[in-house]
Amino acid sequence: MHTGCVKPRVVLVEDDERLxxxxxxxxxxxxxxxxxxxxxxxxxxxxxxxxxxxILDLMLPGAHGLDVLKRLREECDVPVLVLSARNETLDKVxxxxxxxxxxxTKPFWPEELLARVAARLRRPVLQRSGAxxxxxxxxxxxxxxxxxxxxxxxxxxxxxxxxxxLARRPGMAISRAGLVAxxxxxxxxxxxxxxxxxxxxxxKKLGPCGRxxxxxxxxxxxxxxx
Amino acid sequence: xSLRFRLALTMVLAAVPLLGALVWLQEELTRRDAEEGVRAxxxxxLEGAGRERCExxxxxxxxxxxxxxxxxxxxxxxxxxxxxRRPGRPLFLHAxxxxxxxxxxxxxxxxxxxxxxxxxxxxxxxxxxxxxxLVAVRMPWDEGPCAIVASLRSRPFRAEVLPGLLASAxxxxxxxxxxxxxxxxxxxxxxxALTADVRRSLAARxxxxxxVSGSDEVAELALxxxxxxxxxxxxxxxxxxxxxxxxxxxxNTTHDLMLPLTVLQGHLSRLKRQAGAGAPEPGAIAAAAExxxxxxxxxxxxxxxxxxxxxxxxxxxxxFDLSALVERIVERHRPVAAARDIxxxxxxxxxxxxxxxxxxLVEQAVSNLVHNAVRHNRDGxxxxxxxxxxxxxxxxxxxxxxxxxxxxxxxxxxGERRFRTDxxxxxxxxxxxxxxxxxxxxxERHGFALGFAANEPSGLVAEMRGPRSPxxxxx
Numbered sequence: 001m002h003t004g005c006v007k008p009r010v011v012l013v014e015d016d017e018r019l020x021x022x023x024x025x026x027x028x029x030x031x032x033x034x035x036x037x038x039x040x041x042x043x044x045x046x047x048x049x050x051x052x053x054x055i056l057d058l059m060l061p062g063a064h065g066l067d068v069l070k071r072l073r074e075e076c077d078v079p080v081l082v083l084s085a086r087n088e089t090l091d092k093v094x095x096x097x098x099x100x101x102x103x104x105t106k107p108f109w110p111e112e113l114l115a116r117v118a119a120r121l122r123r124p125v126l127q128r129s130g131a132x133x134x135x136x137x138x139x140x141x142x143x144x145x146x147x148x149x150x151x152x153x154x155x156x157x158x159x160x161x162x163x164x165x166l167a168r169r170p171g172m173a174i175s176r177a178g179l180v181a182x183x184x185x186x187x188x189x190x191x192x193x194x195x196x197x198x199x200x201x202x203x204k205k206l207g208p209c210g211r212x213x214x215x216x217x218x219x220x221x222x223x224x225x226x
Numbered sequence: 227x228s229l230r231f232r233l234a235l236t237m238v239l240a241a242v243p244l245l246g247a248l249v250w251l252q253e254e255l256t257r258r259d260a261e262e263g264v265r266a267x268x269x270x271x272l273e274g275a276g277r278e279r280c281e282x283x284x285x286x287x288x289x290x291x292x293x294x295x296x297x298x299x300x301x302x303x304x305x306x307x308x309x310x311r312r313p314g315r316p317l318f319l320h321a322x323x324x325x326x327x328x329x330x331x332x333x334x335x336x337x338x339x340x341x342x343x344x345x346x347x348x349x350x351x352x353x354x355x356x357x358x359x360l361v362a363v364r365m366p367w368d369e370g371p372c373a374i375v376a377s378l379r380s381r382p383f384r385a386e387v388l389p390g391l392l393a394s395a396x397x398x399x400x401x402x403x404x405x406x407x408x409x410x411x412x413x414x415x416x417x418x419a420l421t422a423d424v425r426r427s428l429a430a431r432x433x434x435x436x437x438v439s440g441s442d443e444v445a446e447l448a449l450x451x452x453x454x455x456x457x458x459x460x461x462x463x464x465x466x467x468x469x470x471x472x473x474x475x476x477x478n479t480t481h482d483l484m485l486p487l488t489v490l491q492g493h494l495s496r497l498k499r500q501a502g503a504g505a506p507e508p509g510a511i512a513a514a515a516e517x518x519x520x521x522x523x524x525x526x527x528x529x530x531x532x533x534x535x536x537x538x539x540x541x542x543x544x545x546f547d548l549s550a551l552v553e554r555i556v557e558r559h560r561p562v563a564a565a566r567d568i569x570x571x572x573x574x575x576x577x578x579x580x581x582x583x584x585x586x587l588v589e590q591a592v593s594n595l596v597h598n599a600v601r602h603n604r605d606g607x608x609x610x611x612x613x614x615x616x617x618x619x620x621x622x623x624x625x626x627x628x629x630x631x632x633x634x635x636x637x638x639x640x641g642e643r644r645f646r647t648d649x650x651x652x653x654x655x656x657x658x659x660x661x662x663x664x665x666x667x668x669x670e671r672h673g674f675a676l677g678f679a680a681n682e683p684s685g686l687v688a689e690m691r692g693p694r695s696p697x698x699x700x701x
Binding site: 090093104108173175218 | 518522546550564569571576584585608628
């Protein structure tokens with residue numbers, strides 16, 4: 001669900017009445033401002049100039065959709081999500097090479113499409129530096145400082161690195177193996193058990209914010225929504 | 227244009243320059259003959275007393291001889307009268323001094339070519355002049371008014387020679403043509419027989435070969451045709467087989483799709499009844515969604531199976547973003563998992579991980595692993611899809627669940643069984659049929675290792691491991 005003052009405009013290029021209608025409805029319900037172009041020829045750089053995203057059906061058969069994509073890409077770099085009708089690798093590879101950002105293969109669930117749209121509009125989420133305010137938790141990635149409700153928290157190097165790895169992609173699960181490989185010193189400290197010990201200490205040190213570090217079944221850890 | 231006609235034409239075309247060369251040769255021989263004759267005659271006339279006679283009155287020296295050709299060569303003694311004469315063609319001799327000046331006012335001038343040849347040291351030279359060939363002979367002495375003696379040899383008129391020449395040319399051409407006609411006969415007959423054979427073979431859809439007799443080029447042509455016919459026949463049979471396979475594929479697919487669609491219709495009908503009676507039961511919605519999902523996955527898998535069976539060039543190789551692939555697959559299965567309260571989680575490394583292969587097939591393979599993990603899970607269970615770097619140059623993709631899992635004796639076999647369409651087509655009660663077969667087959671095709679293990683305390687872990695590829699440059 002998108003929340004904001006201005007509804008992001010999403011241009012849909014789809015010639016099928018039923019599918020187009022369904023997609024437009026789910027986009028509206030999700031809080032977007034959909035514009036439906038039923039003919040690929042209407043999809044010109046001018047017609048998508050206010051759009052935050054374009055959903056483009058490759059329109060089976062032929063390369064019609066690819067032509068539209070090419071024309072759009074010549075003049076603007078609005079994100080394009082391709083609906084791939086055929087289960088055909090070359091179409092997808094061509095679309096990606098022509099500058100499509102992502103694709104969804106038919107059949108798809110409306111939720112699936114909305115998730116792809118949201119993911120496209122959310123990017124970039126990766127925070128390499130700077131500061132993150134996550135509820136009462138403040139993490140300054142550059143200065144390596146952590147505060148809980150304004151109070152500084154003293155963390156070890158490993159604890160801070162774990163928190164930083166989670167904070168760089170808040171809300172996304174990070175795998176145990178990835179944390180072990182990137183955070184722990186392979187010489188001194190070993191595997192995932194050690195990691196779990198560090199995480200449990202980190203949670204304790206963060207006090208009320210400790211619950212923000214969630215365990216994700218089968219994956220690892222995640223900075224949960226405050 | 228028939229073969230015979232073509233050969234005859236070639237022959238005639240080849241004969242024209244040949245005849246020309248013959249005519250030229252004849253002319254040249256005649257000229258030499260004339261030069262030699264005039265030289266011998268002149269030398270004989272002017273030896274001994276002849277020179278004195280000439281030098282005393284060069285202007286009137288040119289008396290006609292009476293006999294031609296000279297008899298007995300040049301060995302005439304002084305005073306001997308040579309009576310050389312060509313019948314009806316008197317031979318006049320004209321005297322010139324060393325500077326080519328004629329003593330006789332009416333004597334023909336010596337042409338430049340004659341002068342040059344004589345100056346260069348030739349004993350005799352000739353040039354065509356109106357009315358015949360002027361042959362000039364240099365005397366053994368270099369002074370006096372008779373240093374050079376020339377004689378005009380009238381040539382036979384072209385009109386006299388031409389009919390004979392034409393006749394012989396015609397006879398020659400006719401001879402050539404007859405030879406071609408006769409010698410081409412056997413070849414033409416063999417080619418016609420081969421043509422008839424080829425037509426017969428074509429009428430029988432290349433099922434029997436043409437006869438090969440002899441060891442010449444026609445036999446080679448027959449052999450080449452037989453080779454081509456074998457190839458065409460093989461292609462025809464392969465096309466027929468493909469067509470047959472496609473027909474049975476369509477029939478089987480139709481059958482395979484009817485079952486889940488029937489189940490789906492049943493679910494929808496139940497939902498309609500429940501909606502009419504009040505609120506529909508969430509379980510029924512989940513079941514319907516799952517069945518729709520099953521239909522979609524079945525169609526994708528059948529398409530993947532067809533692609534795998536067709537092999538190259540249907541299976542593409544391109545670099546693809548594995549991280550994006552994982553995200554797509556998880557979003558794909560999330561709605562069905564959510565309907566059954568199954569938590570589906572995923573993690574990918576910070577930097578996108580790339581691999582190389584057919585992205586559609588790999589996506590379908592991983593999707594099948596996730597599909598199985600969701601489908602065979604209990605309500606409220608967990609599914610995790612985790613992509614990690616494994617060492618510097620490999621990826622590890624793990625799909626785990628906490629469902630009931632698979633009996634231990636079957637776990638190891640999951641990764642072993644080879645892909646077989648017949649076996650895979652059946653809708654396995656555990657759902658370990660087509661989907662896993664496709665996953666195994668795709669992994670094998672890409673050189674990825676696919677393994678299965680029991681998860682603790684329950685469930686299944688599928689692991690796919692393969693080489694990473696560099697991220698392609700943006701184009």
